[in-house]
Amino acid sequence: MKKIILSSIALCAAAMSFSAAAQFAKPEDAVKYRKAAFSVTAAHFGRLGAMAQGKAPFDAKIATENAEIVASMAKLPWHAFGEGTETAETKAKPEVWKQSAKFKEAADKLQSESVKLVAATKTGKEDAFKAAFTATAGTCKSCHDDFKNK
Amino acid sequence: MKKIILSSIALCAAAMSFSAAAQFAKPEDAVKYRKAAFSVTAAHFGRLGAMAQGKAPFDAKIATENAEIVASMAKLPWHAFGEGTETAETKAKPEVWKQSAKFKEAADKLQSESVKLVAATKTGKEDAFKAAFTATAGTCKSCHDDFKNK
Numbered sequence: 156m157k158k159i160i161l162s163s164i165a166l167c168a169a170a171m172s173f174s175a176a177a178q179f180a181k182p183e184d185a186v187k188y189r190k191a192a193f194s195v196t197a198a199h200f201g202r203l204g205a206m207a208q209g210k211a212p213f214d215a216k217i218a219t220e221n222a223e224i225v226a227s228m229a230k231l232p233w234h235a236f237g238e239g240t241e242t243a244e245t246k247a248k249p250e251v252w253k254q255s256a257k258f259k260e261a262a263d264k265l266q267s268e269s270v271k272l273v274a275a276t277k278t279g280k281e282d283a284f285k286a287a288f289t290a291t292a293g294t295c296k297s298c299h300d301d302f303k304n305k
Numbered sequence: 306m307k308k309i310i311l312s313s314i315a316l317c318a319a320a321m322s323f324s325a326a327a328q329f330a331k332p333e334d335a336v337k338y339r340k341a342a343f344s345v346t347a348a349h350f351g352r353l354g355a356m357a358q359g360k361a362p363f364d365a366k367i368a369t370e371n372a373e374i375v376a377s378m379a380k381l382p383w384h385a386f387g388e389g390t391e392t393a394e395t396k397a398k399p400e401v402w403k404q405s406a407k408f409k410e411a412a413d414k415l416q417s418e419s420v421k422l423v424a425a426t427k428t429g430k431e432d433a434f435k436a437a438f439t440a441t442a443g444t445c446k447s448c449h450d451d452f453k454n455k
Contacts, residue, residue, distance in 0.1 A: 178352065188348045194341035195381065202328065227377055231345065 189235035218276035339385035
């Protein structure tokens with residue numbers, strides 16, 4: 156019985172791994188994809204940062220537009236961190252794969268905070284926006300500290 | 306009076322140009338951004354292509370997920386084709402700036418066809434999906450032919 160369960164787990168793992176790998180023809184494609192997704196995210200997050208830091212005037216409409224893009228983009232990069240993509244040219248630390256549950260938690264945190272950031276921009280209140288921006292930026296930093304080489 | 310109008314137009318043009326330029330610190334940043342946006346788009350469009358060409362089984366749910374990402378991403382690259390970004394390393398032809406109305410039309414066409422593509426995937430009908438995929442792919446090809454160096 157134990158053997159059957161273990162075989163089933165192995166089969167599931169293989170199927171999941173195949174499914175993730177099938178999304179990209181080569182590991183390099185996955186790396187290129189996730190870098191691209193983070194680049195787009197960073198550009199829009201940077202515009203929010205300029206407002207949060209007073210380098211650009213706070214404009215709730217523009218903030219919402221950018222926050223919505225950040226929240227959409229925040230869903231994308233994770234499936235491109237499949238097995239086998241740790242060998243391609245990447246700044247991702249081995250911890251992405253060694254501590255995958257913690258990495259997933261960090262990814263989820265960015266997504267949930269960026270959804271709250273959208274909501275904060277919609278209040279039109281600059282203080283609420285700044286607080287939500289800081290919380291979201293904290294998830295970026297914390298994940299980069301743990302999982303990204305400089 | 307004519308002078309005042311012309312001055313106003315010049316001021317508006319300057320303001321618009323400043324606004325577009327202000328989105329990116331350097332022309333290279335704009336080029337990096339638009340390449341990244343197109344890379345993400347291409348990855349998801351490629352998954353739809355695999356289904357359309359029978360290389361992957363048609364799955365309406367997966368098709369919708371990918372088409373929705375394509376439709377969202379299709380809105381992004383265009384503001385990164387501002388004045389001054391034609392000099393940075395780019396495959397964009399000078400026609401992007403010389404024939405800007407035609408370029409905008411091509412960009413709009415991708416966006417409208419990708420919205421129809423999302424709707425087609427939601428019907429769950431493979432034929433409708435394939436037709437909408439072909440129409441969307443046509444807007445990619447036509448724009449690349451006119452505006453992108455190989």
